[in-house]
Amino acid sequence: MNVRGGGWEENVMQRLLNRNRTFTRLILFNCSLVILITVIPALVYYRYFSTSYEEQTRKLNRQAVAQLRESFDERFLKEIIRIPNQNLSGMESNDVLTYPLTNPIDRDVVRTLQVSNRVEEIRSSLPFVDTITIYYRLNQMMFQNFRACHMETTDCLTGPMKDWFQSFDRSDRNVEWAVLPNGRPEDAGGGRILLYARSIPYFSTENSKLGIIAVSLKENAFLSLLEDYKFSPDTVCLIVDGSGRLVTSTDREAPTLGGRGGVLETLASLGPKEEGMFSAEVGGRASVVSYSPSQYNDWRYVSIASVQDYYKQSHDFRNLLIVIAGGLLLVNLGMGILITQRAHKPIGTLFHHFTDQIDDLRRKIDKNKPMIRHNFILRLLTGQEISEMELWENQSLLDVPLDGAVCFSFLLEIPEGTNGHQQEMLLFYDLIEALEREDGGPGRIYAIKLEGNRLAGIALGGSPEDVERILVSIEETIQMCHSGDYALAAGNPYETGPEGMARSYSEAGEAVKYRFLERGRLLRFEELGLSRLKDSGSSSSAFPDLEASLRTGDEERLQTQLTGVIEEVRTGGYTVDYSKSILLDLLLHFRRCLKTAGFQPPELFGYDIRRHFSRIGTITEFEQWIAGLAGEAVRQLGERRPKADKALELKITRFIEDNLYNELSLETVAEHVRISPNYLSRLFKGMLGMTFLEYVTDKKLRRAAELLLHEKMTVQDVSAKLGYQSTHYFIRIFKERYGLTPKQFQKLNAGKELGSGGF
Numbered sequence: 001m002n003v004r005g006g007g008w009e010e011n012v013m014q015r016l017l018n019r020n021r022t023f024t025r026l027i028l029f030n031c032s033l034v035i036l037i038t039v040i041p042a043l044v045y046y047r048y049f050s051t052s053y054e055e056q057t058r059k060l061n062r063q064a065v066a067q068l069r070e071s072f073d074e075r076f077l078k079e080i081i082r083i084p085n086q087n088l089s090g091m092e093s094n095d096v097l098t099y100p101l102t103n104p105i106d107r108d109v110v111r112t113l114q115v116s117n118r119v120e121e122i123r124s125s126l127p128f129v130d131t132i133t134i135y136y137r138l139n140q141m142m143f144q145n146f147r148a149c150h151m152e153t154t155d156c157l158t159g160p161m162k163d164w165f166q167s168f169d170r171s172d173r174n175v176e177w178a179v180l181p182n183g184r185p186e187d188a189g190g191g192r193i194l195l196y197a198r199s200i201p202y203f204s205t206e207n208s209k210l211g212i213i214a215v216s217l218k219e220n221a222f223l224s225l226l227e228d229y230k231f232s233p234d235t236v237c238l239i240v241d242g243s244g245r246l247v248t249s250t251d252r253e254a255p256t257l258g259g260r261g262g263v264l265e266t267l268a269s270l271g272p273k274e275e276g277m278f279s280a281e282v283g284g285r286a287s288v289v290s291y292s293p294s295q296y297n298d299w300r301y302v303s304i305a306s307v308q309d310y311y312k313q314s315h316d317f318r319n320l321l322i323v324i325a326g327g328l329l330l331v332n333l334g335m336g337i338l339i340t341q342r343a344h345k346p347i348g349t350l351f352h353h354f355t356d357q358i359d360d361l362r363r364k365i366d367k368n369k370p371m372i373r374h375n376f377i378l379r380l381l382t383g384q385e386i387s388e389m390e391l392w393e394n395q396s397l398l399d400v401p402l403d404g405a406v407c408f409s410f411l412l413e414i415p416e417g418t419n420g421h422q423q424e425m426l427l428f429y430d431l432i433e434a435l436e437r438e439d440g441g442p443g444r445i446y447a448i449k450l451e452g453n454r455l456a457g458i459a460l461g462g463s464p465e466d467v468e469r470i471l472v473s474i475e476e477t478i479q480m481c482h483s484g485d486y487a488l489a490a491g492n493p494y495e496t497g498p499e500g501m502a503r504s505y506s507e508a509g510e511a512v513k514y515r516f517l518e519r520g521r522l523l524r525f526e527e528l529g530l531s532r533l534k535d536s537g538s539s540s541s542a543f544p545d546l547e548a549s550l551r552t553g554d555e556e557r558l559q560t561q562l563t564g565v566i567e568e569v570r571t572g573g574y575t576v577d578y579s580k581s582i583l584l585d586l587l588l589h590f591r592r593c594l595k596t597a598g599f600q601p602p603e604l605f606g607y608d609i610r611r612h613f614s615r616i617g618t619i620t621e622f623e624q625w626i627a628g629l630a631g632e633a634v635r636q637l638g639e640r641r642p643k644a645d646k647a648l649e650l651k652i653t654r655f656i657e658d659n660l661y662n663e664l665s666l667e668t669v670a671e672h673v674r675i676s677p678n679y680l681s682r683l684f685k686g687m688l689g690m691t692f693l694e695y696v697t698d699k700k701l702r703r704a705a706e707l708l709l710h711e712k713m714t715v716q717d718v719s720a721k722l723g724y725q726s727t728h729y730f731i732r733i734f735k736e737r738y739g740l741t742p743k744q745f746q747k748l749n750a751g752k753e754l755g756s757g758g759f
Contacts, residue, residue: 056368056372058277058288058290060305060375061235061277061288061290061303061305062277062290063375063379063384064235064237064290064303065237065290065291065292065301065302065303066292066384067382068225068226068237068292068301069292069293069294069295069301071225072222072225072239072294073294073295073296075128075225076128076217076221076222077196077295077296077297078296079126080126080129080196080215080217081196081296083122083213083215084198084200084213087122088213096111096114096115096118097115097118097119097134099111100115100136100138100141100211101136101138101200101210101211102138102210103138104138104139105136105139105141106139106140106141106150112141112148115134115143115148116143116145116146116147116148117146119132119134119143119144119145119146120145120146121588123145124588124610125581125584127221127614128217128218128221128222129215129216129217129218130193130216130217130218131144131145131216132144132145132213132214132215132216133212133213133214133215133216134211134212134214135165135211135212135213135214136210136211137169137209137210137211137212138210140152142156142157144156159181160180160181160193161180164178164180164195165212165214168197168199168212169206169209169212170206171206172205172206173199174198174199174202174203174204175197175198176195176196176197177195177196177197177241177297177298177299178195178197179192179193179194179195179241179245179246179247180192180195181193192219192247192248193216194216194217194219194222194247194248195214195215195216195217196214196215196217197212197213197215198212198213198214199211199212200212200213219248222239222248223250226238226239226248226250227250228451234305234306235303235305236249236250236251236282236303236304237249237250237301237302237303237304238250238251238302238304239299239300239301239302240267240268240299240300240302241298241299241300242272242298242299242300243268244264244265244267244268244269245264246264247299262280263280263282263302263304266278266280266289267289267302270291272293272298273293274291274293275291275292276290276291277289277290277291280304282304285306286306286307287304287305287306288304288305288307289302289303289304290302290303290304291303369398372398373398373400374448374449376394376398376400377446377448377458380458380498380501380502381409381456381458381501381502382502382505383498383499383502383503383506400446401444402460402496402497403444403460403496404443404444404460404461404466404496405461405463405495405496406460406461406462406463406464406494406495406496407458407460407461407493407494407496407497407501407504408458408459408467408470408490408491408492408494408504409456409457409458409490409501409502409504409505409507409508410456410457410459410474410488410489410490410491410508411454411456411488411489411508411509411511411512412431412454412455412456412457412478412486412488412489413453413454413486413487413489413512413515414427414453414484414485414486415453415484415485415486415617416452416453416615424453427482428449428455429449430481431447431455431477431478431481431482432447432448432449432455434477434480434481435447435457435474435477441469441470441473442461442466442469442470442473443459443460443461443466443469443470443473444459444460445458445460445470445474446458458501458505459474460496461493464493467493471488471490471522474488475488475521485521486521487512487515487521487523488521488522488523489508489509489511489512489514489515489523489524489525490504490508490511490522490523490524490525491503491504491505491506491507491508491511491525492504492507492525492526507525508525510525510530511523511524511525511528513576513577514528514576515617515618516576516579516580516617516618516619517570517576517579517618517619518618518620530575532573533573533574533575534572534573534574534575534578535574535575535577535578536578546558546561546562546589546590546593547593547596547690549561550593550594550633550634550637553634553637553638553646554634555630555631555634558630558634559627559630562586562590562623562626562630563623565582565583565586566583566586566619566622566623566626568582569582569583569619570619579619583613583619583622584610584613586626587609587610587613588610590629590630591609591610594633599636599637604632604633604636605629605632609629612625648683648687649687649688651672651673652669652673652680652687653688655669655672655673656669656696656699657699660699660703661721661722661723662723663723664696664723666680666681666692669692680692697733698737700722700723701733701734701738703722704718704719704722704730704734704742705738705745707721708742708745709746709749715727715730715741715742715746718730718742719731730742
């Protein structure tokens with residue numbers, strides 16, 4: 001009995017031990033299974049996507065600051081540095097600005113006015129420039145835009161600008177970029193003066209300087225472009241100099257970035273040409289700081305993107321995972337016992353809540369996919385560097401396969417104001433959807449909406465023959481979605497790849513400009529023949545006569561002169577940039593004539609005509625617009641002038657016209673109209689906008705041009721016929737007027753009509 005009893009007890013104990021081992025094994029197995037199936041994959045999933053999300057934030061910040069640098073350097077700094085290089089070099093065309101460097105002009109009113117007008121013309125051609133200041137040491141004169149100032153008798157500069165100028169003038173410094181407080185009374189609201197200065201000549205000591213040119217910039221123009229490169233509302237874009245001092249910023253609280261260990265101090269400690277990224281705490285928020293140096297000075301372009309919200313969300317999710325995993329382990333311990341006792345009931349339903357959390361993270365990441373896709377296509381178009389691995393990953397992740405043999409890029413521009421703003425936005429998104437629709441067409445298209453009223457895209461085809469069919473398909477799609485005007489510009493086709501796409505996009509960007517010259521709706525780069533177009537030449541000889549036509553109220557002649565210049569632009573074979581430059585010169589000359597006649601253009605027309613010019617879409621639109629301005633100006637001038645003045649003016653001008661070949665003097669004309677010479681002299685300037693001598697010279701030179709072209713007379717005969725005692729004097733004043741000697745003028749313009757815009 002004892003033996004059997006001992007065996008039975010051992011058997012029971014063995015079974016209890018086996019049961020305990022089974023429980024233990026089941027519990028360990030279930031816990032391990034939960035860890036392997038839920039916790040570890042969730043943590044790996046969290047780690048992978050959090051790293052990917054953070055890397056994308058850093059990448060976007062780097063791209064934003066790189067684009068910011070390229071745009072600022074090309075649009076502002078390069079153009080500013082070119083001002084002294086182009087206008088103060090030794091070329092003959094720069095004589096107006098270089099002559100006073102070595103010759104006295106302080107008593108020469110004509111030279112002084114020429115310098116003032118030239119400085120104002122340069123400033124007016126660059127909308128981001130506030131002031132151009134040129135100092136001539138020999139003459140002790142300073143020109144600020146259209147204002148001339150004698151430094152011996154007047155305080156030409158005040159405040160910080162005066163202190164800086166004296167320091168620069170008395171030093172051996174040749175070039176300087178400076179940021180000064182705004183000390184002008186009219187700008188009492190604050191702001192800064194962003195200044196570029198250069199000595200004349202470039203390599204000179206304090207004693208050998210002939211002059212100084214300083215260009216001050218509009219900070220608002222900088223801020224506007226900085227705002228455009230913020231890839232999120234929390235991003236702060238700023239510019240700092242090599243010493244870590246703030247130049248300008250989209251955030252007015254940016255000065256708080258300084259201090260010990262601050263962002264500005266960190267940037268100042270870096271090498272002059274370093275670019276990169278670092279993490280910092282800005283305003284109590286974790287941030288990523290990207291920076292890139294300028295090619296032209298010691299400035300750095302900086303973008304600061306906050307990642308605080310992302311980190312908080314990531315940490316909250318991590319803590320939630322830990323809590324859920326711990327809870328699941330405890331629940332699993334109890335479930336292990338219940339499963340063993342109750343036929344191993346399934347526990348899968350306990351993980352639904354956890355799975356929902358994972359799906360929520362996936363949805364948040366998917367929300368950024370359109371932005372990443374837009375950025376990827378834009379990088380392909382603009383030629384930014386993309387590694388082969390990144391190219392392959394983005395094609396797969398974003399569903400953008402680049403599988404065609406040939407590719408070309410295109411730009412679509414629709415005139416602004418065709419529809420309301422909301423309708424325009426819907427139109428562009430409808431176009432993108434229609435263009436990218438895969439319906440068995442000749443190729444594949446990827447398109448993105450750009451700023452303003454533009455759409456850009458990449459087209460892929462199987463062979464070069466597909467290019468024509470793709471273009472036809474694009475035009476049909478546009479016309480199906482939009483019934484108004486548009487311009488479609490296409491670059492040349494290339495072998496599919498990032499380099500070919502970027503090159504074709506650059507060509508399309510150049511071609512779309514020619515919508516202004518009305519070369520058709522479809523603008524193909526290869527068909528424009530840009531290499532044959534001219535980017536220089538004579539704009540028009542009609543410019544000097546606009547004021548006379550306006551003063552005399554001769555609207556027909558004024559319209560003929562304006563139409564002549566515009567027709568010259570149409571038929572002269574010029575590039576679109578040079579064509580716009582000619583028309584802008586014409587508009588500015590017209591505006592100066594209005595001011596001379598006593599009008600203020602903004603008050604006369606109710607808006608700034610120079611600013612309106614930038615919104616003109618085509619040359620025909622410009623022609624109709626300026627013709628309306630001219631008609632309104634003549635009408636207003638006619639209403640202001642008494643009928644008696646008009647009759648007297650007509651009598652004077654007819655007498656001069658009839659006696660151009662006779663000896664003309666102020667006395668003979670005064671005797672004819674029965675008034676005193678002194679009164680006629682004062683009256684002449686008010687009626688015709690020029691002195692008696694200037695008017696007679698102008699009429700004689702125009703008659704000389706007619707005789708040279710139509711009568712085929714020699715230079716000596718024309719000079720004698722018009723009453724000039726010296727042929728050399730006649731040749732000199734003729735060249736000052738037309739830019740050519742009489743003989744050159746006769747050869748160059750044979751067969752052309754005077755005032756037609758042909759010369």
